[in-house]
Amino acid sequence: MAASSGNARLLALTLVLVLAALHGVVCDSNHTHFAMVSRNAPSWRPDRGGHGKGSAPAPSPSLDTCGCEPTPAPKDFLNEKLRTLYPVIQAFKTTITSDPRGVTASWVGPNLCDSYFGGNMYKGFYCDHPPVKGAPQDDTTLTIASIDFNGYGLGAPSLAGFIDAFPDLALFHANSNNFSGDVPDLTGLPYFYELDLSNNNFSGVFPANVVPLGGLLFLDLRFNRFVGTVPPPVFDLSVVALFLNNNGFYGRIPDNFGSTTAEYLVVANNQFTGPIPRSIYNTSANLSEVLFLNNHLSGCLPYEIGLVEGLTVFDAGGNDITGPIPLSLGCLGLVEELNLAGNQLYGHIPDVLCMLAKTGKLQNLSLSDNYFHSVGHHCLELVRSKVLDVRLNCILNFPNQRPALECARFYADPPQHCPFVPHIPCDLPGFRPPAAAAAALPSAVAAEGGGGGGGGN
Ligand SMILES: *[C@@H]1O[C@H](CO)[C@@H](O)[C@H](O)[C@H]1NC(C)=O
Numbered sequence: 001m002a003a004s005s006g007n008a009r010l011l012a013l014t015l016v017l018v019l020a021a022l023h024g025v026v027c028d029s030n031h032t033h034f035a036m037v038s039r040n041a042p043s044w045r046p047d048r049g050g051h052g053k054g055s056a057p058a059p060s061p062s063l064d065t066c067g068c069e070p071t072p073a074p075k076d077f078l079n080e081k082l083r084t085l086y087p088v089i090q091a092f093k094t095t096i097t098s099d100p101r102g103v104t105a106s107w108v109g110p111n112l113c114d115s116y117f118g119g120n121m122y123k124g125f126y127c128d129h130p131p132v133k134g135a136p137q138d139d140t141t142l143t144i145a146s147i148d149f150n151g152y153g154l155g156a157p158s159l160a161g162f163i164d165a166f167p168d169l170a171l172f173h174a175n176s177n178n179f180s181g182d183v184p185d186l187t188g189l190p191y192f193y194e195l196d197l198s199n200n201n202f203s204g205v206f207p208a209n210v211v212p213l214g215g216l217l218f219l220d221l222r223f224n225r226f227v228g229t230v231p232p233p234v235f236d237l238s239v240v241a242l243f244l245n246n247n248g249f250y251g252r253i254p255d256n257f258g259s260t261t262a263e264y265l266v267v268a269n270n271q272f273t274g275p276i277p278r279s280i281y282n283t284s285a286n287l288s289e290v291l292f293l294n295n296h297l298s299g300c301l302p303y304e305i306g307l308v309e310g311l312t313v314f315d316a317g318g319n320d321i322t323g324p325i326p327l328s329l330g331c332l333g334l335v336e337e338l339n340l341a342g343n344q345l346y347g348h349i350p351d352v353l354c355m356l357a358k359t360g361k362l363q364n365l366s367l368s369d370n371y372f373h374s375v376g377h378h379c380l381e382l383v384r385s386k387v388l389d390v391r392l393n394c395i396l397n398f399p400n401q402r403p404a405l406e407c408a409r410f411y412a413d414p415p416q417h418c419p420f421v422p423h424i425p426c427d428l429p430g431f432r433p434p435a436a437a438a439a440a441l442p443s444a445v446a447a448e449g450g451g452g453g454g455g456g457n
Pocket residue numbers: 027028029030
């Protein structure tokens with residue numbers, strides 16, 4: 001096995017990990033995005049086995065810095081790189097404040113790459129041959145290429161001086177630990193591309209050290225206690241996945257949002273305000289799943305969402321977004337889940353959108369808890385088949401709607417006048433745009449006597 005070519009092996013490892021990370025999103029179409037937001041993220045890496053067996057108890061945190069082990073002789077290490085990493089690991093070990101699974105007890109001796117050879121020492125550390133330009137792959141030195149502490153429950157006041165001291169590190173995964181402090185500067189690590197700090201105890205503003213990481217493909221900061229605004233350069237990172245959900249981020253989503261190359265982007269469960277940036281149209285080459293849910297986003301629902309052809313999940317539920325649904329959303333031929341529930345949307349639920357259940361992939365259209373006053377002809381069928389949820393709106397003669405008075409009040413004084421854009425930026429077979437462009441401007445809507453009955457203006 002050690003004979004396999006270094007570059008290829010590292011790359012293969014890479015792809016397996018990236019795909020494993022996104023597997024839940026891609027394949028589990030039922031609840032995919034909720035899985036991504038759920039508290040205990042899966043371990044991306046397959047368990048390499050050998051866990052548990054006689055785990056030693058956690059070392060006491062404040063030992064006399066563990067002179068407990070004599071330093072192995074230089075000749076005991078496989079190579080010089082590993083010899084220089086040994087003291088880095090030992091120093092970090094002395095800062096560990098909790099280790100419920102006793103993993104650090106395996107961090108002894110000179111065999112830092114034990115897992116590469118099928119052993120159980122140095123749990124959480126994985127070795128590989130770093131790619132070296134110009135060098136024959138098999139000649140490159142075996143060293144630590146990834147660290148995966150997912151689910152270990154380790155506590156330490158800081159990761160600085162630790163992960164930044166592994167020059168060949170490509171991945172650091174630390175889901176469900178109790179790390180905090182500053183995120184170290186990883187700009188000196190040329191191969192680094194995957195950072196998962198999810199479900200830890202990081203706080204303070206967005207970690208500035210992450211912003212310059214041009215090679216990052218996967219950034220997961222969800223379930224921490226970060227606050228403040230998200231710096232615009234974050235959306236210039238060439239990432240595939242960006243998870244910022246379940247923190248305390250606030251402020252507007254930067255206007256350069258549309259520069260993101262992410263396929264999976266989750267900003268749910270924060271305190272973001274302002275509109276969904278219209279620059280979202282610019283993500284159309286890559287964006288597949290985007291979750292804005294449970295923030296304080298406002299403004300009109302942008303027409304430009306309909307230009308993001310590859311969307312499979314769009315979730316902006318639980319915000320304060322208003323306006324009619326732009327007909328452009330009828331162009332989302334791949335969308336499976338569309339959630340706009342719990343906003344202040346109004347007007348007509350367009351037929352072109354509901355037709356996506358037949359002509360496209362739409363399986364779940366959540367529009368409950370808004371102020372829609374009517375539904376397109378094809379929508380009725382979806383309500384019956386429970387694909388479309390329109391409870392708590394202002395639709396006349398529908399069950400479970402808002403009180404008429406509440407609807408009248410809303411339409412008399414809607415939160416914001418949003419333009420209704422009837423333009424459909426794609427070819428929809430069999431669809432003819434309504435002749436008298438069914439303008440759903442709030443005034444027109446009110447004049448129609450939507451929902452609550454004649455809320456004149
Ligand atoms: C999706 O849900 C259906 C019905 O609830 C179930 O039969 C199917 O196994 C689910 N698919 C996945 C991938 O969980």
